[in-house]
Amino acid sequence: MTVTTNSDTNVPAVPADSVTVTVDGRAVSVPKGSLVIRAAEVLGIEIPRFCDHPLLEPVAACRMCLVEIAGQPKPQPACAVTVTDGMAVLTQAGSAMAEAAQRGVLEFLLINHPLDCPVCDKGGECPLQNQSLSHGRGESRFDGVKRTFEKPISVSAQVLLDRERCVSCARCTRFADEIAGDPFISLQERGAKQQVGIGDESSGSYFSGNVIQICPVGALTSARYRFRTRPFDLVSVTTTCEHCAAGCELRTDYRRGTIMRRQAGDAPAVNEEWNCDKGRFAFTYVNQGRLSGPLVRDAAGDLVAASWPEAIAIAAAGLASAAGRVGVLTGGRLSDDDALTYSRFARAVLKTDDVDFRARTASAEEADFLAVHVAGTGLGVTYADLESAPAVLLVDFEPEDESPIVYLRLRKAVRTGRTRILAVAPFTSDGLAKLSGTLFRAAPGEQPAVLDRLASDESTGLRQSGAVILVGERLAGVVGGLTAVARLATATGARLAWVPRRAGERGALDAGLLPGLLPGGRPLTDATARAEIAAVWAINAADLPTTVGRDLGAQVAAVHQHQADLSDGIETEAPIGAWLIAGVGPEDLPDPTAFLAAVAAVPFVVSLETRHTEITALADVVLPVAAIPERAGSFTNWEGRVGSFSTVLSGTGALTDARVLTVLAEELGTRLGGSNEPDADWAGARRAMESVTANAATQPGKGQALLTGWRQLIDAGTLQEGEPFLAATARPAVARISAATATNLGLAAGSEVTVSAGNGQITLPWVPADLPDAVVWLPLNSADSAVRSAFGAAGTAGAIVGLSSGGAA
């Protein structure tokens, strides 16, 4: 529909292609092609429904929404009839025909429905219950035997099905088929025996939890939530999911200090009404391994409990003594405001530019790319843009695992038939297949060459207006990769967006938590930029550092170099005198062991954390901070859209990072008053990205392969702890290799393969994939495949690893 706005009066004009209908005598103009039920909604007229769902194709199966349409002898389903100009609709309120039809359908729905509302999870928020109370008969006229089923069956570890409650609306099965693309459930049998059923496949869908939410009765319930509470005992809070950069709006329901469940919010621009199972079910981590108070290292070298003032004083003293040599490492999970406070604390209080939020594979090329193309660019490519794009190219980005809502939106786009998906990836993943995507196969390291070929390929659709390139954070691990992506975008005119995994990455980037970058995309080396930020932070511009600092990798390297020098007898000052570390998970880093060794070597370490980690164990001062549900804030998602969250668990006394930093700053003699954040993004010129030349291809030898992989959505991630039902739906860890590679290794079908690198090895069942030969794909952080901790530095993407028949390392 084209909405034209009359700028003189600010009254929206009637869209050209609209039709006018009356519902119960009231006129309304709606876009051509609208369904009667939607037109009624515009007028606030509620037509009862069960099978109808605005995001699913109409089926008109339940017949609850029958209305009278003038000129039609029979009642018509409002959920499936499209409006025509002049159509006169009478609902149950104005038509005896409609009222009788609906009453009849309701009576039918209840003859086989159990009367177990008092013990049903849905009781209190059940459309069927509500309908029956408002429109049903007091007593059933059915005196036969109700249909019964053995109860309940597991649809997945998280989702249970009580079939006798099902009203066959097919919302769940349509969701699985149309939206998720995972037909893990289907209607089975026929007639009165029709029921929802499952297949034999073990690997589930990442989206199964949505069916609980859209079931209009209590047939589908959550294993976690089942029988635990009643809807009317819950308090609902709107939140933004902390698990990834998709930015889902959620509704979190809690009762007396405990989160009972999380559901997808209604955010048409972002997650529509869906979310993934991680976002829905992974909330028990809040109670796992939490720090109960500040810790400090005592004279004996043990970490012991301390009071807040004591811990703050020690932390401040330690940081002050390392003045000029403090590094700030923040990870990708911070809220926007916390990230800004770290950025400010580093520059204005510690006067250092040795900052980096990227606790993962990263590169200087990436920092350059992000500073030039992403930081402080506001809302860029949006979900809506994906939906209308003629072509979307995915580069080192697996949406189903790495940003599931992007996957859902791409699937929606593909189903319209307008959008074509292309992927530069090592093989055709299930996710890509479900997007009917075209693979441009790239072995690790080959991405730049493949991207350059695409730049001269006229058939991709990337030159059409609206085409989009989505690049994942993994491309940072490929020398010349982001350079090639930028080149492709320039050559084709396609719009470019960067989709990181973690919820706090984009916010941290916008906050300037990269060397040489100030908030809002401002270059640290630009005097105007520095002056703008100094004004916001109410400091003297001259007090801001002016030379570009070191990123995480450079800092770690410097620490190791220093250690090596020391053991060679060369005494120099420690290059990093102190680290302020927040929310870094070593398992995400390219070399966790080296990083932890550096943490141990740095003279003074302050760790702000929610829980006990390998880093807090090595720190000198540990300051506990609030987990996301315990505080309010916001995340900026991959689009550059800000999603806020409010406090779910109040009264825990846990402090935000920002609050702790403010106290620490005060102890260090600086008041962090005023605002953290500039009003506007950088309007000044951005430099051109420096071109990085790709490396020559690496050739693995006999018994070797190039390593590739990514993290599966549901894996051994720390924020998924304490949720066994969710963990049980993780896709099994498998190694993927080409059939030819398997043959070369003499691997029998269904056997295992051992991948070895550094001092470690990982043995997994192998499955064939259309990978290049001599390339092995592993899930990076799954229960049986913890690549980082097993392989260390020898296990980065593109590294040469050993490959042998399972167990025979």
Place this chain on the structure above:
Amino acid sequence: MALPDGTRERLSEIVARYPQPRSALLPMLHLVQAEEGYVTPDGLALCAEMLGLSTAEAAAVSSFYTMYQRRPAGEFHIGVCINPLCGILGGDAIWAALSEHLGIGHDEVTPDGKFSLERIECQAACTHAPVMTANWEYLDQMTVESAKGVVDKIRAGEPVQSTRGPVVRSFRDTERTVAGFDDGLADEGGGADALMLAGLNRAKELGQAAPEPKRG
């Protein structure tokens, strides 16, 4: 998978008949019955795999249609039409008698696996009521005695001739035919029977015929 050799190839032959592979699913499941005697989990999974479906999707289809057996059918799957017309004209009596005679009820199999029994719905043979089927071949205008006679004959290993079709073959053989594999038996059973010719014979008797078209 323990399916007989060549099953996959035969299934592929079915798939090749159609512009879109999934259209092959119903005949493929018939072929699975021909190979296995019923829709086995392995057979279902193979069809699903070949068509890129989940097993939930494949089972959704197989459980919708009554011809797909969920446990091994008897070598002779006997149907008695109990739809009102046949039922009233004698089908109900035949059903009761056969059920007793075989000692099994609806959807049950004799312990020796020889017979399974089904109350079937209208077989498009009402003119020939009461109708019974053996592996879906018509046995028309049955009586209680003739129905029992059919199973006794089968039990004795004697051939049973369909009243409008070939000598009754095994369930699995017939399923192969239904799956679309030519069995060379199209000419068996000869021309139309007396009931199908009732009108034609009567017209000839009365010297009636359709008018000739005016040519020119």
Place this chain on the structure above:
Amino acid sequence: MALTPVITAHWDEPDSHTMAGYKRHAGYTGLSAALAKTPDEVIGIVKDSGLRGRGGAGFPTGLKWSFVPQGDGKPHYLVVNADESEPGACKDIPIMLANPHALVEGVLITAYAIRASHAFIYIRGEVPHAIRRVMAAVRDAYAAGYAGKNVLGSGFDIEIVVHSGAGAYICGEETALLDSLEGLRGQPRLKPPFPATAGLYAAPTVINNVETICNIPTIINNGVDWFRSFGTEKSPGFKVFAVSGHVNRPGIYEAPLGITMRELLEHAGGVREGREVKFWLPGGSSVPMLTAEHLDTPLTYEDIAAAGSMLGTGTPMVFDETTSVVRAVTGWLEFYKHESCGKCTPCREGTYWIVDVLKRFRAGKGTPEDLPKLEEICAQIFGRSFCALGDAAATPFPAAMKYFASEFADGTRAAANDLFDPVAATIFSGVAS
């Protein structure tokens, strides 16, 4: 009215089902004649003939064909509905057994007219012999150059696939049939879009009944005037009537539309000696029953409708007074319950409920309050279900109440089998042990 065998005219020749038998009587000349015309001319002829679909609904065939968009660049499909499963319907299977080439020739002409290069014949799976004969006829048509690439040198290409169903009455409903043919559960689709614009594989599709298609070669060969010389203005042509039930000579009778049931009954030898017609259904269990007082109604779409029923499949079932109406109606409802596809609430739950109540009447345990309740349940289904199966299921009981209310009243005190000796109703009543 006289019998007029056309489709059945040569069934008494033992090889009527073979290519040789068919060609002996101008077989496949209709195809050559059609190929000499443009597709639109063929559609025009069928339109002018006034042929109405023989699958039950009586929709004008030529009109249906003309809905297929032409020159749309999409593939078009022809699907023959050979699912014949309506209780009482038994005409298409005999045609396929005795005259499969008439079907194949009709398919070829129809496909040519609607510009389809792919045709499917969807045969219910439970009739292996009909499947054999149609497969053989298709094979022979290919061998003779009537099907396949470049038919008879005309440049027309056509593939014919014989497809087996697997036991589901609902697959006779045309959109359920399409889903089934696509390898899905046979549940009806929402309309619009109609098959003519988005049918099989979402492409324009014509679905016609076997008998409808078998009419096409005769119309092409003999002309519109000849065809219209049979039947009435609104119901032109002849019909393959299949008469079953308590009649002396059940079987296939081909006659012009407009023959009365009394005439047809006379051809079929009348009801059994000493018995009378109690009720009859003009075309399947889905149409309301009529009684002896309606025997003089001409069997046309319009006259039967005026009498309060429907011509349906044109396969009358006749029951004499030994029949318990309660038993018959309960049996039909058990059928609809068994065959309800489950998609929509009124049909799925309504049939479940009706059967529960009717079985009590059959057992003599109904209550007087149940009768108005049953009428209401039927009214709650009729016109509110997703497809016509629901309407069909809501038909037998109210129709029976119209004429035989007292029998249902009796169902509150005595079982149907006690009121009507089931042995007397069997056709082997004199023979049975």
